[in-house]
Amino acid sequence: MGTAEKVNNYKRIQPFVEILDSTLRDGEQTSGVSFLPHEKLMMARMLLHDLNVDRIEVASARVSEGEKEAVQMICRYAEKIDKLNRVEVLGFVDDGQSVDWILECGCKTLNLLVKGSLKHCTQQLQKTPDEHIEDIRKVVKYARSKGVSVNLYLEDWSNGMKDSPSYVYHLMDQLCDSGIRRFMLPDTLGIMNPLQCIEYFRKMIKRYPDTHFDFHAHNDYDLAVSNSLAAVLSGAKGLHVTVNGLGERCGNAPLSSVQVILKDQFHAKTNINENKLNDISRLVESYSGIAVAPNQPIIGDNVFTQVAGVHADGDKKNNLYQNDLVPERFGRKREYALGKNSGKANIAKNLEELGLELTPEQTRRVTQRITELGDKKERVTLEDLPFIVSDVLKHDVSEDKVKLVSYIVSTAYGLKPGANIKIEINGQQYEASATGDGQYDAFVKSLRYIYKKYLDRTFPLLANYAVTIPPGGRTDALVQTVITWNDNGRLFRTRGLDADQTEAAIKATFKMLNIIENEYNKEL
Numbered sequence: 421m422g423t424a425e426k427v428n429n430y431k432r433i434q435p436f437v438e439i440l441d442s443t444l445r446d447g448e449q450t451s452g453v454s455f456l457p458h459e460k461l462m463m464a465r466m467l468l469h470d471l472n473v474d475r476i477e478v479a480s481a482r483v484s485e486g487e488k489e490a491v492q493m494i495c496r497y498a499e500k501i502d503k504l505n506r507v508e509v510l511g512f513v514d515d516g517q518s519v520d521w522i523l524e525c526g527c528k529t530l531n532l533l534v535k536g537s538l539k540h541c542t543q544q545l546q547k548t549p550d551e552h553i554e555d556i557r558k559v560v561k562y563a564r565s566k567g568v569s570v571n572l573y574l575e576d577w578s579n580g581m582k583d584s585p586s587y588v589y590h591l592m593d594q595l596c597d598s599g600i601r602r603f604m605l606p607d608t609l610g611i612m613n614p615l616q617c618i619e620y621f622r623k624m625i626k627r628y629p630d631t632h633f634d635f636h637a638h639n640d641y642d643l644a645v646s647n648s649l650a651a652v653l654s655g656a657k658g659l660h661v662t663v664n665g666l667g668e669r670c671g672n673a674p675l676s677s678v679q680v681i682l683k684d685q686f687h688a689k690t691n692i693n694e695n696k697l698n699d700i701s702r703l704v705e706s707y708s709g710i711a712v713a714p715n716q717p718i719i720g721d722n723v724f725t726q727v728a729g730v731h732a733d734g735d736k737k738n739n740l741y742q743n744d745l746v747p748e749r750f751g752r753k754r755e756y757a758l759g760k761n762s763g764k765a766n767i768a769k770n771l772e773e774l775g776l777e778l779t780p781e782q783t784r785r786v787t788q789r790i791t792e793l794g795d796k797k798e799r800v801t802l803e804d805l806p807f808i809v810s811d812v813l814k815h816d817v818s819e820d821k822v823k824l825v826s827y828i829v830s831t832a833y834g835l836k837p838g839a840n841i842k843i844e845i846n847g848q849q850y851e852a853s854a855t856g857d858g859q860y861d862a863f864v865k866s867l868r869y870i871y872k873k874y875l876d877r878t879f880p881l882l883a884n885y886a887v888t889i890p891p892g893g894r895t896d897a898l899v900q901t902v903i904t905w906n907d908n909g910r911l912f913r914t915r916g917l918d919a920d921q922t923e924a925a926i927k928a929t930f931k932m933l934n935i936i937e938n939e940y941n942k943e944l
Contacts, residue, residue, distance in 0.1 A: 438658035440475040447666030457490035459707045464494040481511040481518035495526035516562040536574030538584035571602040578607040581620040610640025614650035621654035634658035637673040644673035663704040676718035695751040822933040829859040839863040880907040901925045
């Protein structure tokens with residue numbers, strides 16, 4: 421049967437695939453990652469209860485007292501919700517010491533690590549295959565006598581199938597009748613490609629058709645997801661994953677990617693609650709300190725963000741730029757980025773999200789303002805938008821009588837900040853320069869000089885100055901400056917919004933100058 425025919429047949433059958441998450445064990449082997457016991461408990465709770473993962477591998481036996489405490493906490497919780505049989509611990513061929521450690525933790529399932537390649541058996545253990553098999557049998561027999569269920573990891577199985585398949589088959593032949601529940605086949609060094617995975621799995625399934633096989637992928641060649649799917653396509657009944665693809669070296673197969681490809685591309689069934697994938701990703705990101713790439717499929721910050729305006733326009737016209745990976749499926753929402761590439765369609769989508777209705781002309785002016793900001797900074801957020809709308813519509817209605825023609829502000833170590841400015845008042849241009857305690861202070865002193873020398877007029881006093889980031893905004897998007905002015909005892913405020921703090925303050929200042937200039941002209 422060809423691969424394409426097998427895929428089609430697979431879709432018709434809709435098999436069930438068991439998911440084991442190893443974030444708390446294999447994922448913790450990521451360089452620089454170490455989880456505290458309570459952090460492991462919080463992740464285990466979400467994996468078991470919210471995400472509904474079939475099994476979780478939570479630790480390696482005999483590592484530390486902290487590890488034992490974590491496993492005990494997880495097992496107590498799992499037993500309380502009747503899911504203790506889903507908690508598993510990696511153990512070793514050590515005359516039953518791992519079994520005793522696991523029992524002390526209250527766990528009931530041992531994932532026994534054995535050598536799946538001849539090189540590992542003879543060179544690392546320095547034992548013959550039969551000696552290793554006898555040691556394994558003793559541990560399995562002891563575990564079962566204590567009521568502990570055993571799954572078997574064939575470490576370096578992929579190299580074993582490549583270099584010493586007869587050793588793999590001999591190991592399997594001798595252990596198939598020993599009461600082992602699952603045989604778990606790892607690509608420990610991440611050396612396989614999907615074609616090899618299909619070949620090796622078909623050979624295993626053909627020789628041991630009634631055996632439950634799991635596949636455990638590593639991502640050294642960026643093929644962990646592809647190999648996982650190839651394994652399922654070839655008969656694997658379980659897959660091992662980690663949240664965010666955490667794991668040693670290049671990591672393991674990421675849970676989110678494996679889940680959606682299994683469901684969408686092969687129509688397989690799992691027990692995973694997809695709408696919790698983003699929640700568990702954020703939790704693990706927080707505890708691990710390993711940031712998720714913005715373009716990481718399913719869980720990245722940007723994967724449901726349309727940047728180009730044409731995409732927003734297409735979405736408005738019958739969702740032309742959407743596929744089955746709709747954000748609501750994962751507890752998220754589609755966003756339309758605001759920046760220099762936004763276009764009116766993106767702006768309209770965001771305005772609609774906020775419930776704001778603007779005229780075409782107002783939308784044009786808001787779009788123009790966002791484009792200007794986008795040229796300065798990377799991104800404007802949805803939360804910034806109401807402030808931009810307010811900034812544009814409230815203050816750009818009338819013709820400005822006071823305009824900034826040009827300016828330079830400077831600062832240098834050991835020297836006072838300075839400003840050189842040129843402004844236009846009622847069609848007449850004026851220039852001045854000054855130094856001050858800061859760049860904005862120097863700028864205002866230049867303005868005061870112009871108003872006093874050339875216009876013989878008073879200049880409002882600065883009563884309060886506040887700089888904030890709009891709620892939900894980011895430091896590389898917008899800065900909001902609100903200045904309170906005292907004009908002969910009358911207090912009023914003006915606001916400036918820009919990607920640059922000094923520029924925002926200058927805009928607030930010129931709004932003030934236009935207010936008093938309009939009032940001054942009315943009195944004449």
